[in-house]
Amino acid sequence: MYQNQSVMTRSAESVLATSKVLRNTYALLSMTLIFSGLMAFAGITMQIGHGTALIVDIVAIAMLWFVLPRTANSAAGIPVIFAITGLLGLGLGPILSYYIAVNPSIVMTALGGTGAIFLGLSAYALTTRKDFSFMGGFLMVGMFVVIGGALLNIFLAMPLLFLVINAAVIMIMSGFILYTTSSIIHGGETNYIMATASIFLAMLNMFQALLHILGAFSRD
Amino acid sequence: MDWMKISSALFLIAMLVFIFPRMREAVKHSPKGSAKDWMGFIIPLVAVIGFIILLIQMV
Numbered sequence: 001m002y003q004n005q006s007v008m009t010r011s012a013e014s015v016l017a018t019s020k021v022l023r024n025t026y027a028l029l030s031m032t033l034i035f036s037g038l039m040a041f042a043g044i045t046m047q048i049g050h051g052t053a054l055i056v057d058i059v060a061i062a063m064l065w066f067v068l069p070r071t072a073n074s075a076a077g078i079p080v081i082f083a084i085t086g087l088l089g090l091g092l093g094p095i096l097s098y099y100i101a102v103n104p105s106i107v108m109t110a111l112g113g114t115g116a117i118f119l120g121l122s123a124y125a126l127t128t129r130k131d132f133s134f135m136g137g138f139l140m141v142g143m144f145v146v147i148g149g150a151l152l153n154i155f156l157a158m159p160l161l162f163l164v165i166n167a168a169v170i171m172i173m174s175g176f177i178l179y180t181t182s183s184i185i186h187g188g189e190t191n192y193i194m195a196t197a198s199i200f201l202a203m204l205n206m207f208q209a210l211l212h213i214l215g216a217f218s219r220d
Numbered sequence: 221m222d223w224m225k226i227s228s229a230l231f232l233i234a235m236l237v238f239i240f241p242r243m244r245e246a247v248k249h250s251p252k253g254s255a256k257d258w259m260g261f262i263i264p265l266v267a268v269i270g271f272i273i274l275l276i277q278m279v
Contacts, residue, residue: 050224051223051224054224054227054228054231057231058227058231061231061235065238103279105279106279109275109278109279110275113271113272113275116271117268117271120264120267120268120271121264121268124264128260130257130260131257132257132260132261133250133251134250134251134252134253134257135250135253135261136246136249136250137243137246137247137248137249137250138250139246140239140242140243140246140247141243141247143239143243144236144239144240144243147232147235147236147239148236150232151229151232151233151236154225154228154229154232155225155229170268170272171265171268171269174264174265174268175261175265178261178264210272210275213272213276214275214276214279217276217279218279219279
């Protein structure tokens with residue numbers, strides 16, 4: 001009897017902890033998305049060039065790899081995640097300026113499409129409560145192959161390969177959204193700052209890939 | 221070849237180097253998924269593909 005009560009208490013505590021991580025992740029994700037959007041707007045108005053955007057992206061990724069893991073378990077992780085997402089948003093400036101000049105509806109469609117895909121996949125993971133932990137290896141291999149393909153295409157400059165890579169990015173990032181959400185639900189991810197970084201990156205990559213695909217198929 | 225291409229290539233190579241050990245760990249330690257598990261991934265993925273085709277037709 002006592003043992004059952006103990007198991008139930010632990011289970012209730014675990015559910016509460018999970019919903020707290022999920023709530024904090026979505027709250028921080030919303031704030032970082034707004035901040036990143038404002039920084040992207042700043043990037044457009046300041047008309048930053050592709051070279052500056054590349055430098056800004058490299059700084060953001062370096063912070064993501066080397067600073068965030070060391071600060072994610074403390075309050076210092078919050079300004080770091082805002083700095084990373086802000087820099088990544090700023091780095092979007094040139095690509096957004098380009099598509100706004102070509103056809104502004106592409107940017108709005110890509111933005112709405114990314115939001116809808118994220119909401120749909122999150123709702124799927126939350127309602128079905130499926131465990132997607134089996135996808136970890138597959139997603140990492142997929143990402144490795146996609147980066148290798150992007151590297152190859154810098155030299156080959158093949159439009160078809162570019163489209164295939166962007167389509168693959170959308171699929172892999174969809175998988176990462178399911179994987180991270182499921183990981184939060186099942187207690188694998190207990191740090192909301194790391195969970196936010198993971199979902200933010202998936203959404204950002206998906207948005208850029210969708211922009212390129214819509215841009216390629218646009219009539220303009 | 222301009223410095224932008226070289227910098228981008230170096231950035232992507234750094235990414236590959238950074239990801240490789242994590243990929244190896246993930247492949248080694250990920251649980252195996254059953255056919256049912258994979259179907260649970262393929263169904264939303266097909267929905268995403270359908271949605272993107274719809275978006276392409278809109279622009």
